[in-house]
Amino acid sequence: MAGDLVLSGLTKRFGAFTAVDDLDLTVPRGAFFALLGPSGCGKTTTLRMVAGLEEPTAGSIGLGDDDITGLRPYKRPVNTVFQNYALFPHLDIFENVAFGLRRRGVKEIRRQVEEMLELVELVGYGDRRPAQLSGGQQQRVALARALINRPEVLLLDEPLGALDLKLRRQMQIELKRIQTEVGITFVHVTHDQEEAMTMADTIAVMNAGVIEQRGAPAVLYDLPATTFVANFLGQSNLVAGTILERSGEDLVIDAHGSKQVVPVKRSRVADGEVWVGIRPEKVFLARAGSETDTGANSLRGGVVTDVSYCGVSTQYLARMPWNQELTVFEQNTGARDTFAVGDSVDLHWQPSHTFVLDARQDATAGVEAEETG
Amino acid sequence: MTRTGRWIGRHLVLFAGFLVLLYLFTPIFVVVLMSFNDPKSRLSYEFDGFTLRNWQDPCQPFGLCDAVSTSLRIGLLATVLATALGTLMAFAMVRHRYRGRAATSLFIFLPMASPEIVLGSSLLALFVSAGFGGVLGFWTILIAHVMFCLSFVVVTVKARLAGMDTRLEQAAMDLYANEWQTFWRITFPLVFPGILAAALLSFSLSFDDFIITNLNAGRTVTFPMYVWGSAQRDIPPQINVIGTAMFMLAVLLVLGGELARRRRSR
Amino acid sequence: MTALSQLGGPPAAVTEKPGRRFTAYLLLLPGGLWLALFFVVPLVSLLSASLYDPSGTVETGYAVTGHWQNYVDALQDYARPFGRSMWYALLTTAFCLLLGYPLAYAIAFKSGRWKNLMLALVIAPFFTSFLVRTLSWKLLLGDNGVVVDTLKWLHILGPDGRLLATTTAVVTGLTYNFLPFMVLPLYASLEKIDHRLIEAGGDLFAGPVTTFRTVTLPLSMPGVVAGTLLTFIPAAGDYINAELLGTPQQRMIGNDIQNLFAAGAHPTAAALSVTLMATIVVLVLFYVRRVGTEDLL
Numbered sequence: 001m002a003g004d005l006v007l008s009g010l011t012k013r014f015g016a017f018t019a020v021d022d023l024d025l026t027v028p029r030g031a032f033f034a035l036l037g038p039s040g041c042g043k044t045t046t047l048r049m050v051a052g053l054e055e056p057t058a059g060s061i062g063l064g065d066d067d068i069t070g071l072r073p074y075k076r077p078v079n080t081v082f083q084n085y086a087l088f089p090h091l092d093i094f095e096n097v098a099f100g101l102r103r104r105g106v107k108e109i110r111r112q113v114e115e116m117l118e119l120v121e122l123v124g125y126g127d128r129r130p131a132q133l134s135g136g137q138q139q140r141v142a143l144a145r146a147l148i149n150r151p152e153v154l155l156l157d158e159p160l161g162a163l164d165l166k167l168r169r170q171m172q173i174e175l176k177r178i179q180t181e182v183g184i185t186f187v188h189v190t191h192d193q194e195e196a197m198t199m200a201d202t203i204a205v206m207n208a209g210v211i212e213q214r215g216a217p218a219v220l221y222d223l224p225a226t227t228f229v230a231n232f233l234g235q236s237n238l239v240a241g242t243i244l245e246r247s248g249e250d251l252v253i254d255a256h257g258s259k260q261v262v263p264v265k266r267s268r269v270a271d272g273e274v275w276v277g278i279r280p281e282k283v284f285l286a287r288a289g290s291e292t293d294t295g296a297n298s299l300r301g302g303v304v305t306d307v308s309y310c311g312v313s314t315q316y317l318a319r320m321p322w323n324q325e326l327t328v329f330e331q332n333t334g335a336r337d338t339f340a341v342g343d344s345v346d347l348h349w350q351p352s353h354t355f356v357l358d359a360r361q362d363a364t365a366g367v368e369a370e371e372t373g
Numbered sequence: 374m375t376r377t378g379r380w381i382g383r384h385l386v387l388f389a390g391f392l393v394l395l396y397l398f399t400p401i402f403v404v405v406l407m408s409f410n411d412p413k414s415r416l417s418y419e420f421d422g423f424t425l426r427n428w429q430d431p432c433q434p435f436g437l438c439d440a441v442s443t444s445l446r447i448g449l450l451a452t453v454l455a456t457a458l459g460t461l462m463a464f465a466m467v468r469h470r471y472r473g474r475a476a477t478s479l480f481i482f483l484p485m486a487s488p489e490i491v492l493g494s495s496l497l498a499l500f501v502s503a504g505f506g507g508v509l510g511f512w513t514i515l516i517a518h519v520m521f522c523l524s525f526v527v528v529t530v531k532a533r534l535a536g537m538d539t540r541l542e543q544a545a546m547d548l549y550a551n552e553w554q555t556f557w558r559i560t561f562p563l564v565f566p567g568i569l570a571a572a573l574l575s576f577s578l579s580f581d582d583f584i585i586t587n588l589n590a591g592r593t594v595t596f597p598m599y600v601w602g603s604a605q606r607d608i609p610p611q612i613n614v615i616g617t618a619m620f621m622l623a624v625l626l627v628l629g630g631e632l633a634r635r636r637r638s639r
Numbered sequence: 640m641t642a643l644s645q646l647g648g649p650p651a652a653v654t655e656k657p658g659r660r661f662t663a664y665l666l667l668l669p670g671g672l673w674l675a676l677f678f679v680v681p682l683v684s685l686l687s688a689s690l691y692d693p694s695g696t697v698e699t700g701y702a703v704t705g706h707w708q709n710y711v712d713a714l715q716d717y718a719r720p721f722g723r724s725m726w727y728a729l730l731t732t733a734f735c736l737l738l739g740y741p742l743a744y745a746i747a748f749k750s751g752r753w754k755n756l757m758l759a760l761v762i763a764p765f766f767t768s769f770l771v772r773t774l775s776w777k778l779l780l781g782d783n784g785v786v787v788d789t790l791k792w793l794h795i796l797g798p799d800g801r802l803l804a805t806t807t808a809v810v811t812g813l814t815y816n817f818l819p820f821m822v823l824p825l826y827a828s829l830e831k832i833d834h835r836l837i838e839a840g841g842d843l844f845a846g847p848v849t850t851f852r853t854v855t856l857p858l859s860m861p862g863v864v865a866g867t868l869l870t871f872i873p874a875a876g877d878y879i880n881a882e883l884l885g886t887p888q889q890r891m892i893g894n895d896i897q898n899l900f901a902a903g904a905h906p907t908a909a910a911l912s913v914t915l916m917a918t919i920v921v922l923v924l925f926y927v928r929r930v931g932t933e934d935l936l
Contacts, residue, residue, distance in 0.1 A: 053543050073546040086544040090562050100548035145548065390745030393738045394757070397764050397818060403775035404767055419783065458670035469663030477667065484678050486868065486923070487916065488876025490893045494900060494912040495681035498688040501905065520677040523670055581769045583879060584893070588900055600770040604883055608774060616771035623766030627759055 003029030003064045005050065005153050005185060010059035012045050019045040021209035023059070027153070027202075032179050032186045034200030036193060038232070038366070042209040043189045044083075047155050050187065051080045063152055074103070079146035080155040084162055085138050087130035093117075093141055094126035100149040116144045119178065136167045143175070147182060156188045160195065172198050193233050197221070205229050207366070221279075223266060223355050230277050230357065232366035237283070237326045238275040239299065240359065246270075251356065256322050260297045262354045273359035281329040282353040285316060287337065288344035297354060300346040302326065304339050314338065318345055401620065408613035427610045431618075434609040440599035441615055447511065447595065448579040451518035456572045458519070459526025460564075466527070467534040484524045492521060493585035500589065509591030517585050522575040529574060533567025573626070580619070682916075689909035696903055709910040717895050717911055724892040725918070727806075728875035731813040735821040735870045736863065738814065743825035743862070744855075748834070761822050773812055773883050780808050780884065804886045812880035817873060821866040828862025829855075864930055872919055 005027040012020040020042040027033045035043040048054040050061055052073035060069045068076050079100070087096050097113045106112070117123050120140035130138055139159060146154055159175070160168045176199050179186050190196050196203050197217040204214035205228070213225040220233055230236035241255035251267055253260045255276050262276070278297075286292065288300065302318035305325065309332075316328045316339060326347065330336055339345060411424035432438035466477055484492065496517050500506060505513065541563065545555040583597040590598060600612050688701070689709055695701035714721070746757045764772060780786055780802040787803075790796035802808050832855065840854035841847065856863075878893030892915055899908035 051543075051547055053547070072551070073543070074549045074551050078547075080544070080547045082540050082544055084538075084540070086538060086540040088541060088544070088559060099545070099550070103549035103554060149548065384749075386741050387745045387749045389741035390749070390757070393742040393818070394760055396738065396815065397761065399779065400772040400775040400815065401764060401767055403778055404771055407775065407778070419778065419781070458673060461666040462670040465663040465666035469660065469666070471660045471663040471667075477671075480671070480674060484674065486872055488872055488893075488919065490876040490878070490896050491685070491912050491916045492678070492681075494896055494908060495685035496677060497900060498905065498909055499677075499681040499684040502684050502688065516677055519673060523674060527670070577765050581765070583770055584877070584897075587897065597768060597770045600768060600774065601879075604770070604774055604777075612768075612771055612774075616767045620763070620767040624763065627763075631755065631759075 003152060003185070004062075005029075005187070006062040007046070007050070008060055008062070010046065010049060010061065011057045012042070012049060012054060013057045018209050020049070020056075023209075023211060025204060025211060025214070027185060027187060029152075029185055030183050031202055032176070032188065032200050034188045034190060034196035034203045035206055036190055036196040036203050036233070037206035038191055041206045043191075043206045044157055046206070047080070047157055047187065047189045050153070051078055051155055052076050053080075077152040078155060079149050079151040079153075080157060081139075081142045081146050081159045083157045083159070085130075085142035087138055087141055087145070089130055092127050092129055093122065093133070096130065096141055097126075097145045097148055099145060104149075112148060116148045119147070119181070120144045135163050136171060139163065139171060140174075143178070147178070147184070150182075151184060153185045153187060156186060158190055159188070160190075160192075168195070175199060197233070203233075205232060207232070224277070224357070225268060226365070227275060227357055227361040227363055228366040230355070230366070231364070235280055235327060236277050237280060238277050238357070238363045239324065239326070240363075241274050241276045241356075243267075243269070243271045243274055243356075250351070253356065255299065256320070258299055260354065261295070261351045262297075262356050263351060266352075266354060267356035269356065269358050275357040275359055275361070275363060277355040277357055278349050278353060280315070280327040281313070281331075282349050283326075283328045284348045285318070285328045285330055285337075285339065286346050286348060288346055290346065292346075292348040295351065296348045297351055298346055298348045299326070302345045302347060304341050304343045304345055307339065307341055316345075318347065404613050404616045404620070407610055408617045410610045410613070412610060427614045431611045431614045434603075434611050436594060437599055437609065437611055437615070440594045440596045443511070443593060444580050444596040447515055447518060448576045450515055451522055451579040452572050452575040454515075454519045455522035455526050455575045456568060459523050459571060460530050460568055462523075462527045463530035463534055467531055481524050481527045484521055485528070489521075489582075489584040490588075493517070493588035496520075496585070497588045507591075509589055510593040513589045513591070514586050514593060514595065517589050518579040518582060521582070521585060522578055525574050525578060526571040529571035530564065530567045533564050533570075537563055577623075685909050685912055688905055689913045691906040691909070693904070693906040695906075701906065706906065709906045710914065713907050713910040713914065716907075717892065720890045720895050721892045721911075721914070721918075723890070724875050724915075727810055727813060727881075727889075727891060728871050730810050731817060731874040732821075732867050732871045734810065734814040735818050736867060739818055739821035739825055739866065743822050743829055746822075746826050747829035747832075748837075758826070761819050761826075765819065769816065770879065770883075773816065773879055776808070776812050776815065777803065777883055780811065803884060804889075806885070806889055808884040809880050809889045809891075812884045813874050813877060816877070816880065817870040820869040820873070824865035824869060825859065825862040828859045828865070832858045860930065864927065868923060868926075872923070875919060876915060 007023055007025040010020055010023040010025075011018070023042075023046060035046060037043045045054060049056050052068070052071055052075075056069060060067055062068065063077065068078075088099065091099070094113055094117075097116055098109050101109050101112060113126070114123070117126060120143055122137060122140055122144070125133065125137065125141075130141065133141065139162075142159070156175075160171050163171060172195060175186075188196070188200060200217065202214060203217055203220055205212045205220065207228050213220060213229045220229060224230035224233065224236070227236075227238060230238065239255050241253040241260060244252045244254050244259075246252075246264065249264055251262050251264055253262060253274060253276055260276055267274070284292070284296075288302075292298065299320060301321045304316055305319045306315075306317035308315040311332070313329045313331050316330065317325045318328060319325050328347065330338075406420060408427055409423050409425065410420050411422035411426070412419075413421045427433075462477075462481070465471070466474065466481075496513070497509075500509060500513055537560075541559055542555050545559045546552075550558060581597060582595075583601060586595055587598060587601070594602070596615065603609060603612065690705050690707065691701035691709070692704040692706050693701075693709060693712075742761070746754060746761070750757050778784060782801050782803060784802075787796060787801060790802075791798065791800065796802075802811075836858070837850060837854055840850035876893050878891050878897055881889045881891040881894055892911060896908050896911050896915070899905075899911070
């Protein structure tokens with residue numbers, strides 16, 4: 001389609017290390033697209049190749065009908081908001097923002113710069129130097145400096161990484177507003193899954209140089225395709241199981257002696273060993289032996305080993321008979337029982353919330369990456 | 374420790390620092406004072422009385438101003454050459470990957486780690502064995518000065534370049550500046566303070582050098598050589614005028630630079 | 640070797656174009672050639688001049704005879720000034736460290752907003768001619784100068800005591816001349832120390848002396864090593880202070896090398912020069928290995 005950013009077979013090797021491995025990706029025009037992954041996963045390298053700052057080892061980059069793979073950075077209708085902004089310290093804010101226009105010999109610079117400063121709410125800051133601005137203001141200058149060129153694609157490399165939490169939330173909303181206003185394709189690289197989910201309309205989760213899964217945030221969260229996505233995007237309980245049979249539109253799975261039912265379309269595999277996955281907040285925690293709705297999946301015989309009260313919710317750890325600890329979030333609505341350490345509990349949840357992944361994948365993939373990120 | 378004890382402890386270092394600074398400055402006070410000296414006899418090197426005569430006619434001692442002019446010419450030429458060559462080397466070393474980077478660094482470091490007498494005598498040995506023993510003078514001094522200033526330029530510019538964020542240049546290229554525009558609009562203005570510092574350092578090293586120069590000067594006389602020669606006989610107070618003037622000029626330059634910097638960052 | 644490679648910094652990450660390596664050599668060529676021609680080749684000339692047959696003269700030329708006897712003669716005749724040079728350089732280095740450390744420490748940690756001014760003051764003496772400043776020491780330390788008068792009044796110096804033309808005067812001058820070379824690297828390495836480490840030291844060991852000994856000093860070692868080398872090396876080769884502030888009793892090896900060259904005795908002078916260089920190289924290598932700071936080179 002016209003104006004789409006198309007990466008095909010994109011590969012980048014640094015010596016023996018493959019940073020980006022045969023990547024295929026289409027970013028539709030006008031999308032707010034997030035490239036999410038832990039540090040070192042190749043997301044920044046991908047971005048830099050699109051910007052022209054890194055030369056691909058193989059593959060091509062297309063923008064609309066043009067192949068831009070071999071173009072120098074300054075020949076591409078692509079602009080970047082750099083990590084830590086890279087504002088020119090020797091130029092004032094006005095000249096920083098005007099830089100791209102001046103290089104292209106555009107007329108009416110003053111009016112455009114002032115409009116842009118207005119958009120990012122920095123009117124009156126034109127004659128300041130970058131060092132005199134706060135982090136959030138510098139971030140907005142970096143954005144204005146890139147946006148003023150009306151690029152076809154705006155690349156954002158961890159643009160909010162240097163801001164504190166509160167400012168980050170504020171800027172997330174701001175960025176989203178500006179994107180809607182200007183309608184330019186945004187490709188946003190981040191390691192913060194929450195940031196990606198709040199802002200982007202499509203997320204591609206990247207790990208070790210390949211894209212594990214792409215889709216709308218809610219789809220990715222609801223039905224992760226790999227253990228990495230299941231763990232990196234939110235948290236998951238992954239219980240080992242074996243597919244017994246297919247019954248109509250459902251699969252019947254044995255997990256540590258109890259039968260689980262999962263819709264076929266929520267499974268990545270048709271038979272053999274699997275991980276049965278369930279998000280902690282989808283689990284209903286009940287006293288041992290209590291009855292639940294018919295048709296619910298259950299795992300019984302747990303013992304509460306840890307209770308963390310978080311205000312809105314309470315996080316429980318329940319040790320199962322096979323010695324695995326499962327995580328459960330319960331909303332503190334006041335309508336449900338609360339539990340103490342040592343209580344015996346059963347876990348119940350809906351089959352339609354269950355997902356099934358290939359057991360050959362590492363159940364801990366993406367766990368630590370999220371903690372350090 | 375008690376509070377007073379700690380107060381003394383905290384300020385003791387500062388006090389000691391001021392004393393050391395005083396030690397560094399004492400001779401300069403003397404130089405300034407002596408520039409106004411009215412010596413009773415030609416051989417007297419004590420403060421005998423105040424006069425402005427030395428300042429009114431600094432060129433009065435025979436050959437003094439010729440020596441200063443020689444030093445200035447050599448200093449300027451050596452600065453220009455050393456700064457140009459050294460800056461190119463610094464760029465190659467910071468911005469390019471090539472075989473032998475470590476060896477280049479060692480090569481740059483060695484002249485700085487050699488005693489001047491060794492540098493001077495080896496140059497003399499070369500000039501003599503190459504048959505230039507008879508033409509020692511302006512050009513041989515210049516060659517020597519460029520040689521020992523080069524390393525200092527490389528190190529100074531390199532430090533500035535290495536401290537510069539390469540993403541600034543990438544940002545410029547991302548914003549439609551080609552390589553040439555990126556260099557002149559971003560790289561050069563940002564590295565310039567380093568180049569300027571290197572040039573100032575070169576000039577002061579060249580203007581001040583005696584040991585290397587003395588071995589390779591032939592009959593040419595630079596300002597330090599003039600001072601040396603007069604120290605053996607009588608010391609005209611005018612050399613203190615030159616010393617004070619150089620000092621004032623440098624102070625003004627530094628102050629001006631600092632003021633310009635403050636105004637820009639305001 | 641790490642510090643030198645560190646000076647190199649990261650390579651530009653902008654897309655590597657073919658021919659960049661060629662560009663690097665092109666940029667290095669003029670300066671490199673200059674250093675090769677006027678630093679390396681001269682060292683070779685010096686070495687060969689040190690082996691000339693001393694019976695020649697500058698005018699008639701010398702026979703290159705591999706005359707190792709030059710070294711034996713030079714060392715026999717000039718062992719005393721040679722040893723004196725090393726001793727004075729050592730004293731100078733020690734005094735510079737003693738005076739320079741508090742100053743560098745004060746600038747790095749105690750100067751507040753006066754930091755730039757104090758740094759400028761350390762560099763300022765450079766702008767007045769080295770020789771003119773050394774001559775003012777001659778005046779200051781002179782027999783009727785303020786320093787001598789004060790010391791006599793304090794009875795530290797006897798009625799016939801003098802400072803000028805003594806070892807004290809020469810070492811004072813040397814210390815004065817090379818002090819900035821000690822202060823600047825010290826300051827640079829002290830400044831890099833994260834202040835929180837010193838606070839953490841205070842938190843864990845309590846005593847400021849212990850904190851200094853166990854945290855600040857070890858962390859500033861690269862500066863100490865750089866500073867001592869930058870002071871010792873030029874001090875060992877200097878002859879200006881010995882000449883202006885001392886007597887023939889304070890003669891250093893630099894005086895002899897200079898005088899021998901001036902007198903046309905090139906082979907002996909060259910042999911002495913080579914010996915000085917070799918001694919310094921050996922001492923420096925030994926010292927750097929001993930201190931264990933390989934960061935410097």
